[in-house]
Amino acid sequence: xxxxxxxxxxxxxxxxxxxxxxxxxxxxxxxxxxxxxxxxxxxxxxxxxxxxxxxxxxxxxxxxxxxxxxxxxxxxxxxxxxxxxxxxxxxxxxxxxxxxxxxxxxxxxxxxxxxxxxxxxxxxxxxxxxxxxxxxxxxxxxxxxxxxxxxxxxxxxxxxxxxxxxxxxxxxxxxxxxxxxxxxxxxxxxxxxxxxxxx
Amino acid sequence: xxxxxxxxxxxxxxxxxxxxxxxxxxxxxxxxxxxxxxxxxxxxxxxxxxxxxxxxxxxxxxxxxxxxxxxxxxxxxxxxxxxxxxxxxxxxxxxxxxxxxxxxxxxxxxxxxxxxxxxxxxxxxxxxxxxxxxxxxxxxxxxxxxxxxxxxxxxxxxxxxxxxxxxxxxxxxxxxxxxxxxxxxxxxxxxxxxxxxxxxxxxxxxxxxxxxxxxxxxxxxxxxxxxxxxxxxxxxxxxxxxxxxxx
Numbered sequence: 001x002x003x004x005x006x007x008x009x010x011x012x013x014x015x016x017x018x019x020x021x022x023x024x025x026x027x028x029x030x031x032x033x034x035x036x037x038x039x040x041x042x043x044x045x046x047x048x049x050x051x052x053x054x055x056x057x058x059x060x061x062x063x064x065x066x067x068x069x070x071x072x073x074x075x076x077x078x079x080x081x082x083x084x085x086x087x088x089x090x091x092x093x094x095x096x097x098x099x100x101x102x103x104x105x106x107x108x109x110x111x112x113x114x115x116x117x118x119x120x121x122x123x124x125x126x127x128x129x130x131x132x133x134x135x136x137x138x139x140x141x142x143x144x145x146x147x148x149x150x151x152x153x154x155x156x157x158x159x160x161x162x163x164x165x166x167x168x169x170x171x172x173x174x175x176x177x178x179x180x181x182x183x184x185x186x187x188x189x190x191x192x193x194x195x196x197x198x199x
Numbered sequence: 200x201x202x203x204x205x206x207x208x209x210x211x212x213x214x215x216x217x218x219x220x221x222x223x224x225x226x227x228x229x230x231x232x233x234x235x236x237x238x239x240x241x242x243x244x245x246x247x248x249x250x251x252x253x254x255x256x257x258x259x260x261x262x263x264x265x266x267x268x269x270x271x272x273x274x275x276x277x278x279x280x281x282x283x284x285x286x287x288x289x290x291x292x293x294x295x296x297x298x299x300x301x302x303x304x305x306x307x308x309x310x311x312x313x314x315x316x317x318x319x320x321x322x323x324x325x326x327x328x329x330x331x332x333x334x335x336x337x338x339x340x341x342x343x344x345x346x347x348x349x350x351x352x353x354x355x356x357x358x359x360x361x362x363x364x365x366x367x368x369x370x371x372x373x374x375x376x377x378x379x380x381x382x383x384x385x386x387x388x389x390x391x392x393x394x395x396x397x398x399x400x401x402x403x404x405x406x407x408x409x410x411x412x413x414x415x416x417x418x419x420x421x422x423x424x425x426x427x428x429x430x431x432x433x434x435x436x437x438x439x440x441x442x443x444x445x446x
Contacts, residue, residue: 017262021445026437027428034425040320041428079432 012049013073017055019074029072029079031088045081045089048097054119059163060102062114063087090115096119100164116165125159127168132157142183142192143170147165251300257375259303262345269300269351275314307344310335310365312363323425324377325366325389331374333446346372369393373442379424384417389426389440396443398427399435 017053022028032038052058052071063086072081081089091112093099100113120128129148133139136153148193149162150153160168173194174180178196185191211389222283241293249375314334328349336343353374356363362378370388375381382390391398391406421427430437 023442024429025439026429026433030429030431032401034422034427036320036425037323037428043320079430 003145005134013060013122015019017052020051020071023048023074024077026077029081031082033083042092046093046096046098049089049093050119053099053117056121057161059166060114060116061090061099063090064113069100076172094116100122117162118166120158122166122169122173125162126173126179128157129161129170130174130195138196142194144192206328209336214273237313255382260342262348264301265300266345266347266437304352304355307335307348311352311374312347312356312376315363315374320425321444322342323427324362324375324379325426325442326374327377328365328372328374330442330446337429349374382420384413385424385426388417388421392427392440392443397433397437397439399429399433399437399442401435 032041049065067086072086090099094101099117101112102116104189122183145167149167154160171180183191183194258268311331314331328346332346332349350365350372353363353365364375366373366375395425400414403409404411426442427438430439
């Protein structure tokens, strides 16, 4: 049984993800014992997961639910990727910097079951947001994280509905570059972010 | 002038002189022939060079024309790809033909090497010529190459000793880009994968009449060489050829 992921953004695709031909190759769903073959298999899964998440605007993968997705289950050939193999794949993506483990949510204190997927790296997101600030004339305004991700002005932007953790990391990049600053309200609470625009 | 055979020493003298005259005549005829031949050869060289230059574009862009041109060269005993030294431009014919033919195959060989290197982990160093061709021709803006072109280019690499060669299996041409040659059993097993895309112990046993141990040995061999991928979700286990992955 395979499911589609629940939509995480307002943009929904009319056509389903176009899977590459490797997805129809039955052994692709078996962890290959030959180390060189496995290297190529890891790389192919890496690319596939990034492309799939980008297409469906998926920001994080929770192993226990994602394992049911069509991404890891090809019904046409009746093949599924095992949970352990999926974890191996994500581990390698984390090592490459294409993903990052986050602590599990809910009552489970399980380690490494949920991962943020960087189909764009934080630096890329930082550049896109900085360009957007410039082109919408929002320099020197203070925006909340919610406004950035869900405000009217970001409707057609790639970072629309961006996962807050990823947005945080992108903003951290801009802060480090001196292009943004966290603004605190009188009681010391975080009020928003002020952008200085790209230099 | 009629010559009369004399008798005695005088006759001997005569004979020698006559022989010498014949020899001289023969030499001069030969000399004339040689200079005529040289003239003809020079004319021919010039014509061939002019032909190659005026058709350089066609040689580059049309696989059929290129093939016919190379065949014509072979028929008259000219190898347009022969190199008398390590330098690809060292060939006499490369100079004559304006080095377009040589360049074409050299560049093609380089692209083939690149593609094989990039896919080695997926296919263990054995790739269908058809798939290499597909990759090369998918790059826009370049004239198409034919299977024949690829086979020719690979054959120019063979003497260089980097393990490149053409392997014919199940009526298809493969490029081998690793030094290890296939054993007899491996070759037969890979040929068997070309029917359904995979083989298994029962398939080998039933079709080739091999004992189970031999089947297992060759399948393990192929896995170790990275030439097949295992599908453990099939019963019995299936061993798939990566050439079945559509490009």
